[in-house]
Amino acid sequence: MDQDILYHLTLGSGSHDLVEMFGDVKFVCFGGTPKRMEQFAHTIMAEIGHKLPCGTTLQDICQFSYRYAMYKVGPVLSISHGMGIPSVGILLHEVIKLMYHAKVRDPVFFRIGTCGGIGYEGGTVVISEEAVDGALRNVLELTVLGKTIQRPAKLDRRLVRELKGLADPEEPYDIVTGKTMCTYDFYEGQGRLDGAFCDFTEADKMEYLERVHKHGVVNIEMESLAFAALTHHAGIKAAVVCVTLLDRLKGDQVLSPKEVLDEWQQRPTKLICRYIKRYLQLKGRISLDGHGSIAVMSPRRFKLVQQESETYD
Ligand SMILES: O=P(O)(O)O[C@@H]1C[C@H](O)[C@@H](CO)O1
Numbered sequence: 001m002d003q004d005i006l007y008h009l010t011l012g013s014g015s016h017d018l019v020e021m022f023g024d025v026k027f028v029c030f031g032g033t034p035k036r037m038e039q040f041a042h043t044i045m046a047e048i049g050h051k052l053p054c055g056t057t058l059q060d061i062c063q064f065s066y067r068y069a070m071y072k073v074g075p076v077l078s079i080s081h082g083m084g085i086p087s088v089g090i091l092l093h094e095v096i097k098l099m100y101h102a103k104v105r106d107p108v109f110f111r112i113g114t115c116g117g118i119g120y121e122g123g124t125v126v127i128s129e130e131a132v133d134g135a136l137r138n139v140l141e142l143t144v145l146g147k148t149i150q151r152p153a154k155l156d157r158r159l160v161r162e163l164k165g166l167a168d169p170e171e172p173y174d175i176v177t178g179k180t181m182c183t184y185d186f187y188e189g190q191g192r193l194d195g196a197f198c199d200f201t202e203a204d205k206m207e208y209l210e211r212v213h214k215h216g217v218v219n220i221e222m223e224s225l226a227f228a229a230l231t232h233h234a235g236i237k238a239a240v241v242c243v244t245l246l247d248r249l250k251g252d253q254v255l256s257p258k259e260v261l262d263e264w265q266q267r268p269t270k271l272i273c274r275y276i277k278r279y280l281q282l283k284g285r286i287s288l289d290g291h292g293s294i295a296v297m298s299p300r301r302f303k304l305v306q307q308e309s310e311t312y313d
């Protein structure tokens with residue numbers, strides 16, 4: 001192609017200097033809502049001590065797409081993906097191409113989301129080991145040219161361990177790992193009885209939730225299957241970290257007050273911020289207090305940091 005128009009991002013390889021705009025990106029963080037991803041951008045900016053040019057503020061790079069919101073904070077992109085597999089799938093196609101046009105090597109993708117827990121109370125952070133569909137298959141099924149194809153929905157196991165290793169024992173909530181079930185619907189697809197239709201019984205629902213739980217499923221959401229499958233297909237390291245909003249073994253409705261839900265949504269953010277900050281510190285791109293540059297590190301500390309950073313390649 002002469003030029004590639006990334007239609008849903010309002011960016012293009014002909015109209016924008018994508019290397020100049022995005023060439024320094026290392027981490028791409030995704031989450032459902034524009035507000036969460038704007039807040040994430042502000043949080044990571046404070047955490048890594050990133051300074052915007054004098055007199056400027058954070059801008060939504062895709063504001064005229066009216067589809068997705070995108071913020072850039074130094075090496076971190078923060079993008080909203082909307083709800084469900086089709087929405088995150090379209091976005092992933094365009095962001096993967098964006099990384100290619102910008103000549104970004106080895107980016108790491110994170111989904112920071114919300115979910116229903118299975119056997120875990122609200123506020124628990126879940127790091128996905130792999131994604132499965134509603135029938136417990138570890139593949140994303142797509143119809144391409146009228147044929148059904150399957151793509152493995154694999155996530156990076158080492159990244160899961162690294163993230164789990166960053167859990168702070170002082171925090172008043174658990175950080176667990178397990179299989180994540182990804183469905184095409186919030187209501188019937190997740191075995192809820194509080195949708196507009198319910199053609200099954202409470203006993204049917206409990207039998208299903210207990211069966212998937214026995215199979216290792218610890219949470220349910222709506223994007224991980226596409227996220228895992230498309231990043232794996234592209235050879236991109238990725239992780240999915242979600243907070244539970246309720247325990248589905250105890251009910252269907254999200255009953256916690258808004259302020260509580262808002263605080264819970266900060267939890268996956270904190271873990272991802274810790275990972276990014278640590279990576280940048282180990283690579284010598286920020287000093288250990290989160291501010292300044294490698295110039296403020298002593299040569300001995302810089303050497304130690306460089307050695308440790310090899311584990312983060
Ligand atoms: O990242 P979010 O909070 O959007 O993830 C889950 C899955 C669906 O998109 C949505 C349903 O409420 O929340």
Ligand SMILES: O=c1cc[nH]c(=O)[nH]1
Pocket residue numbers: 114115116117186190220221222245
């Ligand atoms: O139960 C839930 C809660 C959040 N998101 C989901 O997809 N399901």
